[in-house]
Amino acid sequence: xxxxxxxxGSVLTGVSIFSIxxxxxxxxxxxxxxxxxxxxxxxxxxxxxxxxxxxxxxxPLLGHLPSLAKPPSGSWVFKQYDIVTAVLGIVxxxxxxxxxxxxxxxxxxxxxxxxxxxxxxxxxLAYLTAMVIALYKALLALFPWAPLFIAIALARPNKPGSIVxxxxxxxxxxxxxxxxWLSSLFYRITMGVITALSPPCLDIKILGVAYxxxxxxxxxxxxxxxxxxxxxxxxxxxxxxxxVSQVVWDWLVLNYTYTRLPPGxxxxxxxxxxxxxxxxxxxxxxxxxxxxxxxxxxxxLRVLKYWRNGTGYMxxxxxxxxxxxxxxxxxxxxxxxxxxxxxxNETGMVKKTLVSGPMVLPIFIPLTGSYPxxxxxxxxxxxxxxxxxxxxxxxxxxxxxxxxxxxVLPATGPVEWALAGPLNLVTGLNSQWSNVETAFTTVGxxxxxxxxxxILLLPYLAIxxxxxxxxxxEFISPLWGVISQLLPF
Amino acid sequence: xxxxSLLNLPYGIGIAIAGVELAWxxxxxxxxxxxxxxxxxxEEFYGIVIGAILTAVVAYYxxxxxxxGVKIAGAMGVNATQIQLSDIPxxxxxxxxxxxxxxxxxxxxxxxxxxxxxxxxxxxxxxPIGALLGSTSSFLNxxxxxxxxxxVATMMNTIALAALGQVMSTMYNYGIGSLSVALLLPSRxxxxxxxxxxxxxxxxxxxxxxxxxQDTLVLNYGNELTAWLNAIEQQCANNPLAKTLLSLLxxxxxxxLQSSVALMLVCxxxxxxxxxxxxxxxxxxxxxxxxxxxxxxxxxxxIGFAITAWLADLIEAGARALFEVKxx
Numbered sequence: 001x002x003x004x005x006x007x008x009g010s011v012l013t014g015v016s017i018f019s020i021x022x023x024x025x026x027x028x029x030x031x032x033x034x035x036x037x038x039x040x041x042x043x044x045x046x047x048x049x050x051x052x053x054x055x056x057x058x059x060p061l062l063g064h065l066p067s068l069a070k071p072p073s074g075s076w077v078f079k080q081y082d083i084v085t086a087v088l089g090i091v092x093x094x095x096x097x098x099x100x101x102x103x104x105x106x107x108x109x110x111x112x113x114x115x116x117x118x119x120x121x122x123x124x125l126a127y128l129t130a131m132v133i134a135l136y137k138a139l140l141a142l143f144p145w146a147p148l149f150i151a152i153a154l155a156r157p158n159k160p161g162s163i164v165x166x167x168x169x170x171x172x173x174x175x176x177x178x179x180x181w182l183s184s185l186f187y188r189i190t191m192g193v194i195t196a197l198s199p200p201c202l203d204i205k206i207l208g209v210a211y212x213x214x215x216x217x218x219x220x221x222x223x224x225x226x227x228x229x230x231x232x233x234x235x236x237x238x239x240x241x242x243x244v245s246q247v248v249w250d251w252l253v254l255n256y257t258y259t260r261l262p263p264g265x266x267x268x269x270x271x272x273x274x275x276x277x278x279x280x281x282x283x284x285x286x287x288x289x290x291x292x293x294x295x296x297x298x299x300x301l302r303v304l305k306y307w308r309n310g311t312g313y314m315x316x317x318x319x320x321x322x323x324x325x326x327x328x329x330x331x332x333x334x335x336x337x338x339x340x341x342x343x344x345n346e347t348g349m350v351k352k353t354l355v356s357g358p359m360v361l362p363i364f365i366p367l368t369g370s371y372p373x374x375x376x377x378x379x380x381x382x383x384x385x386x387x388x389x390x391x392x393x394x395x396x397x398x399x400x401x402x403x404x405x406x407x408v409l410p411a412t413g414p415v416e417w418a419l420a421g422p423l424n425l426v427t428g429l430n431s432q433w434s435n436v437e438t439a440f441t442t443v444g445x446x447x448x449x450x451x452x453x454x455i456l457l458l459p460y461l462a463i464x465x466x467x468x469x470x471x472x473x474e475f476i477s478p479l480w481g482v483i484s485q486l487l488p489f
Numbered sequence: 490x491x492x493x494s495l496l497n498l499p500y501g502i503g504i505a506i507a508g509v510e511l512a513w514x515x516x517x518x519x520x521x522x523x524x525x526x527x528x529x530x531x532e533e534f535y536g537i538v539i540g541a542i543l544t545a546v547v548a549y550y551x552x553x554x555x556x557x558g559v560k561i562a563g564a565m566g567v568n569a570t571q572i573q574l575s576d577i578p579x580x581x582x583x584x585x586x587x588x589x590x591x592x593x594x595x596x597x598x599x600x601x602x603x604x605x606x607x608x609x610x611x612x613x614x615x616x617p618i619g620a621l622l623g624s625t626s627s628f629l630n631x632x633x634x635x636x637x638x639x640x641v642a643t644m645m646n647t648i649a650l651a652a653l654g655q656v657m658s659t660m661y662n663y664g665i666g667s668l669s670v671a672l673l674l675p676s677r678x679x680x681x682x683x684x685x686x687x688x689x690x691x692x693x694x695x696x697x698x699x700x701x702x703q704d705t706l707v708l709n710y711g712n713e714l715t716a717w718l719n720a721i722e723q724q725c726a727n728n729p730l731a732k733t734l735l736s737l738l739x740x741x742x743x744x745x746l747q748s749s750v751a752l753m754l755v756c757x758x759x760x761x762x763x764x765x766x767x768x769x770x771x772x773x774x775x776x777x778x779x780x781x782x783x784x785x786x787x788x789x790x791x792i793g794f795a796i797t798a799w800l801a802d803l804i805e806a807g808a809r810a811l812f813e814v815k816x817x
Binding site for chain 2: 074076093119165
């Protein structure tokens with residue numbers, strides 16, 4: 001936009017309007033009608049002079065005002081909003097495909113609510129930002145004409161139309177730089193929020209999962225985590241590779257191998273093949289498990305001594321019977337007891353680890369399904385030597401705390417990104433909130449105050465311009481008298 | 490514009506009143522019993538002659554208002570199509586239909602997906618498909634939310650402009666522009682005449698300008714939409730399955746389905762990435778331009794009404810100075 005052209009247009013329009021107005025007062029009212037035009041002429045000349053002064057000040061200043069910067073791109077805001085919401089929308093679709101077949105309706109609706117919340121928030125923010133930018137662009141077009149509106153209002157100060165024009169002129173002068181500053185601020189905030197939310201790419205895929213091993217296990221990958229109970233598909237970013245970095249069962253790190261099998265058919269563009277994972281402990285352990293979860297594991301590693309008629313066998317998943325045997329057990333349990341000689345040593349044969357679920361706001365965690373607590377408690381990893389010579393012995397393994405992770409929501413790739421969204425939003429906005437408050441207060445109060453003050457002061461401003469006009473007219477009149485004496489006609 | 494075309498302008502009732510006023514001036518002049526009253530009558534007659542000339546000038550002015558508006562818009566660097574006063578309601582109606590059609594299509598898409606999801610999801614077996622359709626509906630709602638808001642704002646503007654256009658068009662056809670000047674002559678009707686004249690002076694230029702600007706915005710939006718549909722269509726040009734599905738749908742006879750639903754569903758499913766990219770481009774450009782235009786139009790109309798009020802007062806004072814007869 002060429003501001004110089006607009007300014008010159010404004011100056012020429014103003015000069016034309018005032019020239020016609022003053023000529024009309026002098027010729028029609030003064031000469032033809034013989035009316036007393038003194039006050040009206042003073043006001044008109046004063047307003048004309050005020051207009052010239054204003055334009056003389058604003059013309060050179062306009063190019064140097066830092067606040068009248070180029071408006072930020074509103075289209076960019078909407079474009080980024082659309083990309084983020086589109087990806088979030090696809091995340092919802094993919095989640096529906098994954099969660100509904102396993103009847104995890106609540107989990108799906110929780111995720112859906114989270115996504116709707118994110119979309120609603122950034123939608124409002126993007127719309128507000130675009131509106132402010134659009135308003136700034138509109139005011140920017142009006143800005144050079146503001147002095148003309150003020151001068152026109154001053155020309156006839158006591159009329160309703162003049163008050164409105166004065167208000168528009170003043171509001172434009174004051175609000176344009178402020179709205180410009182506000183639009184830049186909103187743009188920065190929106191850009192920050194959207195950048196924090198920005199997905200790695202737009203390519204979302206679904207990967208089938210085939211898990212063989214003790215379960216349910218928590219699988220950590222380069223694109224997030226998921227639990228293996230009933231999880232048949234996980235969403236991933238197609239633009240990023242997927243590596244399995246850890247497989248954990250009951251806080252125990254499993255040995256594993258994995259393979260990416262390509263999709264057998266390519267008709268469905270979302271489907272990206274299968275991830276096959278084989279995981280196991282160093283030995284085939286017996287899990288202490290019931291319908292509510294996993295409570296530990298144990299395994300008779302070796303029969304150390306064997307007497308005549310010695311025997312040993314498992315009664316159930318917490319009880320082992322021995323007679324005339326000395327057996328070495330490995331156990332990952334809360335404790336162990338028996339009615340024979342037990343020698344217990346703590347061991348670290350199987351590596352333990354902390355676990356972690358997806359990064360979500362605490363209020364959403366119960367809704368997205370339960371992940372195991374990060375740290376185990378009530379567990380000991382032991383080597384137990386149980387010896388029963390010429391006697392029967394019952395070795396009882398006491399359960400530890402529950403391995404309670406049973407979510408089927410795979411927090412991988414796009415879902416992990418969507419779950420982290422609210423946290424990113426909160427973090428991003430916290431740093432900007434004081435600026436937002438200040439911005440709204442400053443812009444609102446300043447614009448309203450100056451506009452109201454200008455409207456209230458309009459009659460006094462009019463007196464000022466009338467005095468200015470009187471001085472000019474009284475100065476020109478004698479000069480005109482002298483010049484007219486010199487003219488031959 | 491020649492004299493003949495000047496005569497063809499719709500002066501209407503205004504020129505008739507001006508004629509009556511002229512005749513009344515002549516009668517007063519010839520019937521004046523004293524020289525003083527005769528001078529009064531002469532003075533009044535001059536005023537009436539000036540009024541009659543102004544009446545014709547205003548009628549002419551109203552006829553060239555749209556071209557002046559377009560020139561002003563051009564000088565300000567704004568693209569606006571030239572629309573005659575009488576064409577504004579139709580043009581705005583056309584724009585409204587275009588925007589409304591797109592708005593309804595957006596809502597219908599979202600509703601259709603949502604309803605289909607609810608119906609299919611009612612069966613236990615197809616529950617995942619139902620949820621998929623439901624989430625597609627919310628996806629469409631989310632991505633189109635700012636766009637729909639901009640479309641609503643544009644629709645409101647086109648309605649307001651169509652209504653004002655209807656008023657201005659009627660005024661033009663019935664010669665109310667001329668009438669407004671004629672009403673300036675008698676002191677009793679001067680105020681209403683001044684308001685009418687002011688309104689006509691301002692909006693004869695401003696309304697075609699703003700309506701032309703609005704029309705250009707909608708036209709650009711239509712171009713964006715067409716470009717978007719073409720871009721989507723190109724995406725599945727090399728996909729034989731998508732092409733077959735499209736041809737099947739097109740043979741069903743529903744052109745609307747073919748151009749919109751089919752393209753979005755078939756080509757979108759074939760390449761969701763492309764759909765996102767092209768939709769983002771359309772929605773961003775189209776939405777922001779419409780929003781910006783809506784705000785500019787609202788501000789311009791507000792200023793127009795303020796200037797009308799300001800000018801009405803000036804015209805009234807001018808008319809009083811010009812036409813008031815000094816009683817000797």
